Amino acid sequence: MIIKLIINNEEKEFTIKPGDILLDVLRREGYKGVKKGCGTGECGACAVLLNGRAVNSCLVLAAEADNSRIVTIEGIGTTEKPDPLQESFVEAGAVQCGYCTPGMIISAKALLNKKKDPTDTEIKKALDGNYCRCTGYVKIIDAVRMAVKKMKNK
Numbered sequence: 001m002i003i004k005l006i007i008n009n010e011e012k013e014f015t016i017k018p019g020d021i022l023l024d025v026l027r028r029e030g031y032k033g034v035k036k037g038c039g040t041g042e043c044g045a046c047a048v049l050l051n052g053r054a055v056n057s058c059l060v061l062a063a064e065a066d067n068s069r070i071v072t073i074e075g076i077g078t079t080e081k082p083d084p085l086q087e088s089f090v091e092a093g094a095v096q097c098g099y100c101t102p103g104m105i106i107s108a109k110a111l112l113n114k115k116k117d118p119t120d121t122e123i124k125k126a127l128d129g130n131y132c133r134c135t136g137y138v139k140i141i142d143a144v145r146m147a148v149k150k151m152k153n154k
Helices: 022-028 084-091 101-114 120-127 138-152
Strands: 002-007 010-015 047-050 053-056 068-071
Touching: 022 047, 047 101, 053 101, 084 101, 084 138, 101 120, 101 138, 120 138
Parallel strands: 002 068
Antiparallel strands: 002 010, 047 053, 047 068
16 A cells, blocks of 8 residues: 655655554664664654654554654754754763664654643653663753753744
């Protein structure tokens, strides 16, 4: 079957099998920032924005995403012009091995798209379901707070 998606503001068309998982389709098509972690929706490494909402792409059938807008970490910022969240993760030391970072940034981006000045509780809730084995989460929460300040000053 053929599905149409808008990925990172580019219209795309893919041939898929009915049982294909969105994560596998995205990775097959070159979106390597979408990480394959647990495969059961527990770790958040595969998070993408699906019509503005953070979802674990390992839990979404690709066919269900037909005619949707998807943003992957590749669509958040560039090396030349990083998003304030990306800058803040680096500056706060919130990246270590980096495996969870794309999912963390996607989840934080979904929050900040809805709420410009979230509380710590709201940040923690938005990041719930994203597992990191390296940082202990403190620096990740600090990075989101730092990004909020940067975005206020723009």
